[in-house]
Amino acid sequence: MDALLADLRSALSDDRVRYDAAQRSLIAHDASVFDGGVSGPVCYPVDTSEVQAIMRIALTHGRAVVPRGAGTGLAGGAIPLGAPVVIAMTKMNAILDVDLDNRVAWVEPGVINLDLSRHLRPMGFHFAPDPSSQQVCTIGGNVANNSGGPHCLAYGVTDAHVVSLEIVLPSGEVGTLGTLGPDDHGLDLRGAFVGSEGTLGIATKVAVRLTKNPPAVRTLLLSFASVRDAANTVSDVIANGIVPAAMEVMDQKITIAVENFVGAGYPLDAAAVLLAEVEGLEGGADIDAERISDLGRANGATNVRQAESDEERALLWKGRKTAFGAIAQIKPDYYLHDTVVPRSALADVLETIYDIAKRHDLIVMNVFHAGDGNLHPLLLFDARIEGELERVHAAGADILRACLAVGGVLSGEHGIGVEKQGYMEELFSADDLDHQNRLRKAFDPACRANPGKVLPMGHSCADIQALRAVPTGVWG
């Protein structure tokens, strides 16, 4: 241990290799409810060569590495298992180059998502993926989780906006995946890396695509007397050939919580609200806004309101994006789920979810990316009450299975991490998982990067028993 720390400190500096109890206990968690993380030394590199050095030192000492961004992940992806070396990327946070000729920006992975879009806005561009956590989460985390956000409905999630990556492999080699041009020669290793949850290596530079700011934006708030009416409106909009920039639904419970929290002007008496945004040129935006309003009314919308000003629009979005913060008024803890179902199944699945919560005697709230069928049931609980978290897990399992049963998948944007490993075999066959494991091993033959994540036990890089066996006493 001392030798490992000494090597790391000589490669970086004393203050950028932390091993104090406070740091290690902080780093043992991310934004998920999962315990069981045990952190080894926590390193804060400032450039690629330091990341490379850390990788090599970890390898020499037989340690795994876990990349970490802001730690806002909800599937436990950044949780260190078995006392690995944690590589915290937050000090690599420079926007290196905004290249308007190629319409890309080269950034370091520690850049905060919202900082990037703020930086680009005056130039007439933005980075399209806008997770609700965008004020704190990093581009590296977005890449690793292939994150989405409300505005990914029309624009696509992170992988559509990452054109090239500099990576450090777990073996310490530095390479570049993808080019700024069309990637239809060579394997799309860039595409394989995005969404790999830190298991294929560490991204040290990212070239992101710049999206032009649209001149016209229309934001609509539609109120409904039932969640079903809101869900049906969403699938009707898509079925009618309209792909809005965003379509977000909130049910009554969350709407009330949000309204008390930020006063965004949401109706308190609606069973559900639909926040829909269309972007583009003035004429088309008006047409789409009109058609969405009509489809809402046809589905029984009790009120349709269009934001009159940028301030009003910003406030409506602030409500949506702080939804999770608003929960604290009701219960101290929440478990945020993430599944995807076919859009046409939304209304039925939501009903099932309310039933499941009732059966487990839990409060559930729904706030979700309705446009792409991406559900986010929020289960509220109090961790201090014995048995509540167990009920939350049981309800979560029922919800996942209900989504799989209608042709859905396990995760739309939070990833698998440690959260859903155990369900992978319900979605995929053994042969499917074997091929996923092969992809992983092509990048990381020795299973050194973030082992114990994504693939279920029984697949080579998932087996962290060996790592767990390291006696914690050895580490301090």
Added chain:
Amino acid sequence: MGASVLAIDDPVLHEFAELVGAEGAVSVAGGRTRWEAGGTLSPEAQVVEAPTGIVSYRPEEMTMQVRAGTTVAELDAALAEKGQRSALADRGGTVGGAVAVGESSVDQLGRGAVRDSVLQVRYVSAEGKLVTGGGPVVKNVSGFNLPKLLTGSLGTLGLLAEIIIRTNPMPPASVWLRCEGLSPARARDAVLTPSAVLWDGGATWVHLEGHAVDVRAEQKQLMTLGSCQEVGGPPPIPAHRWTLSPAQAAAFSASEPFLASIGVGRVWASAPQPALPVDPVAELIGQRTKQLFDPASRLNPGRTP
């Protein structure tokens, strides 16, 4: 626990897997429109055909599940009936071929890239097994991204049997303009989301798609910047694909005819592109991938993506 929900029950796919088997060099022929892509197939390879037919089309979900041997023309006809289209270009080939090559359409900026549109793949592995990667819905981060890996892999990692692609609404209006006295960069900057901006070293072509009122407004705007005429479509496209950065493509010059796709980095030129520099680490990962997926090199021998 029961079987995985993505378990394959389509007997046609299982027949295809049996046809491919677990031994001997093998390749799939689509429309043979890109038969030489990535090199010449070793002569000893047995050539099979992928199963055909649309399995399920859900326009309201914007998804299409189709067997790999189905022609892009058939796909397009089915999509057109519901006012939709996909990122795949009809070059006379099959859906499987288009995905295996991964080459996007001239309208890539409007229709999206092929690699972004493949939601789920089913393929026969080198061991003769059917494997599913990805999933049937439009947003999915459940596990490693095999669809990305297979798209553009020229059938060297698995032989595509069935694909689910994302579809898109057909824009209500579409206009191709040919402009003189208008630089491609200026044209690109002047419009919000062109479906294509092409440049042959002299004239600039712009493909505008969307609501009629928007298309008219942008057309008017372009006409004030240069001398633009409505034309039926893009100019003839030279044979050889070059891969450059968007900036390099915009600055391309050659004595022979060429066409540069602005904002994409694609140039179609009259001569083949000199070998591209290869990142050694990417090459290493690629070799290991091939080794892990097809240790005996039986899938499309002679070809390299």
